[in-house]
Amino acid sequence: MSVQQVNEKSIYYPPGGILLWILIFLELITFGAALVAMMVYGKQEPEMFHASRLHLNTTIGTINTIALITSGFFMALSVQYFKEKNLKKSSLFLKLTMLGGVLFLVLKGFEYYEKVEAGLTIGYNTFFTFYWLLTLFHVIHLLVGLVILLFMQHDLNKNKTNANLEDIEASAAFWHMCDLIWLLIFPVIYLIF
Amino acid sequence: MKKSLLVKVWILLVLLTILSALVSNNSSHYNYIIAIIIGFSMVKFLGISFFFMELKKAHSFWKTAVIVYVLLFLTIAILIF
Secondary structure: OEOOOOOOOOOOOOOOOHHHHHHHHHHHHHHHHHHHHHHHHHHHOHHHHHHHHOOOOHHHHHHHHHHHHHHHHHHHHHHHHHHOOOHHHHHHHHHHHHHHHHHHHHHHHHHHHHHHHOOOOOOOOHHHHHHHHHHHHHHHHHHHHHHHHHHHHHHHHHOOOOOEHHHHHHHHHHHHHHHHHHHHHHHHHHHOO | OOHHHHHHHHHHHHHHHHHHHHHOOOOOOHHHHHHHHHHHHHHHHHHHHHHHOOHHHOOHHHHHHHHHHHHHHHHHHHHHO
16 A cells, blocks of 8 residues: 655646546536536527426435535545555445445436436437436446446455555546536536526 | 545535525526526535645646636626526
């Protein structure tokens, strides 16, 4: 196990690494641009967007947001415990982080099932085209994040000498990126129209 | 990052999420409501970036970049509505 600290004040070493932060900004710009496009379309057809938004379950959206925020909180705690060389607690909070992600996916799956059953598929109208594209892309990111966390959990459990702080921080940064993307998606799709 | 600080940030983020959902049910003052909801979301965005992702300790370039992104998104949303 390596908890060697890098110089975090250097422009080249943001927490998680510079390459990951470049990726994070690219993702945020892409999702941000799509959401701005959705808002522009929503302004042009407010009645249709409002009626479509009412088909969504705001309670599930809110619970999902809280699940992801809580999951991110557990991830931050896992990194802190790793820095303190408390691998047992670090591993526990990493598992809780993944549990939050799984809860999100289960609720999202339920929501998708309801929409498909009601015929509200990707081609139903402009609102649902944005809904499916944005939320599905986010779900794909979350699945990739879960796989990364599974690898980190494996490193922590089986091969403790291999786990290092940079890997943990990079995995955490990717997971938090999923939180950030959802924080942009949630208000635009579920609340404002 | 102190764990007690992380707990405080987490509580704030959860409260803001619940508040956003409650505020969205209010149909009066539509434009203000949108600004408040997006504003809350941007505060949560900064909370996660600066505390959970520990950007607070990073070089000012990264902090500035995140703040510029948040302000840009908020401004565009307000301008659209």
